[in-house]
Amino acid sequence: MTSSKWIWIITGSLTIILAAFIFFHIERANDLMHRSMKIEPVLLEINNDSTALRIGKKWVTSICAECHGTDLGGHTVVEDPIIGRLYAPNLTRGKGGISYLNNNEHWLAALRHGVSVTGRPLVLMPSVEYTKMRKEDVGGIIAYLNTLPPVDRINQKSAFKPMAKFLLSLGVFGNLFSADLIDHQAPIPENRKNETLAERGAYLTEIIGCQGCHGSTFTGKYTGDPMSPKAPNITPAGNFSKWDYEDFSNLMNTGITRDGKAVNNRFMPWEAYSRLPENELKAIYTYLKSL
Ligand code: HEC
Ligand code: HEC
Structure with a gap:
């Protein structure tokens, strides 16, 4: 041949x-x-x-x-x-x-x-x-x-x-x-009674599933959606150290970050989170800041 x-x-x-x-x-x-x-x-x-x-x-x-x-x-x-x-x-x-x-x-x-x-x-x-x-x-x-x-x-x-x-x-x-x-x-x-705000926040991030995108230790990762930007580090070790509660609440309610960036709801579902009561948002914030 x-x-x-x-x-x-x-x-x-x-x-x-x-x-x-x-x-x-x-x-x-x-x-x-x-x-x-x-x-x-x-x-x-x-x-x-x-x-x-x-x-x-x-x-x-x-x-x-x-x-x-x-x-x-x-x-x-x-x-x-x-x-x-x-x-x-x-x-x-x-x-x-x-x-x-x-x-x-x-x-x-x-x-x-x-x-x-x-x-x-x-x-x-x-x-x-x-x-x-x-x-x-x-x-x-x-x-x-x-x-x-x-x-x-x-x-x-x-x-x-x-x-x-x-x-x-x-x-x-x-x-x-x-x-x-x-x-x-x-x-x-x-059910649990008498938990601290940070403990409540830890529970909320688990059932809402923030870890699914931000990583099990919240230090950031690629989300699995190839079009999405990387989900950032949201522990005080990252940019998040500069955020106060107003910045966090603003992102969750309007989709605008502390740096003035508009976040796409498709990649970070803030519109859904904007319907969470304020005390729950405070709990999540307190937990993230305690990490
Ligand atoms: C991340 C997206 C997502 C979230 C959040 C979500 N679902 Fe779903 N759900 C889906 C998808 C996608 C399907 C269809 C899956 C399929 O057909 O294989 C589904 C299917 C279902 C079904 C259909 C079951 C059936 O027998 O066909 C029910 C009921 C349901 N979801 C309830 C809920 C409830 C209640 C919540 C909130 C606690 C919720 N889902 C949150 C994505 C989601
Ligand atoms: C579906 C994936 C996904 C989920 C679920 C998710 N995020 Fe995000 N998040 C992202 C992405 C992606 C970004 C970056 C968006 C961008 O840069 O445009 C982001 C950005 C952020 C930021 C801004 C940080 C910064 O430095 O700019 C905070 C804070 C945040 N997320 C908190 C949360 C919290 C709290 C939860 C759960 C209640 C959550 N995220 C759930 C994907 C997600």
């Missing part, structure tokens, strides 16, 4: 091996996304009193609204020509809403176990953080979800492009299925 024939045979074989490799991972991602997980949610008795509804409203309108939309009627979380689309569904009883979830067990399965009522593991729903929520917060959220004003909006289909599936199977984004990372038997944390 001539050498050019050999080159054709080798490049042809390599192409076939590469195609098989890509095909294998796309199929594997399909299997991961459409598998069924049998979960027995850890149950909680839900109170519908005014305290529960007040607590629930606080969390649902701030942290859940970040992805499910300000009116909780569903919202596109990712829309990208290469990645595809990921839609956070309509949580209300309106037309197109997930009314089948009007059942506390189903809410618990989605919220604390990352599993849909059909047993499908949810993608990117931050249930790992929500397993750290205390009983009063979990109960309040569910009580309030059951009273959400109906919004008529049909859910868009989430659809990943082959490239995203390939990367998902390879684990390039980390594991996006909360359900794989959760201890499904763990009890719901008890």
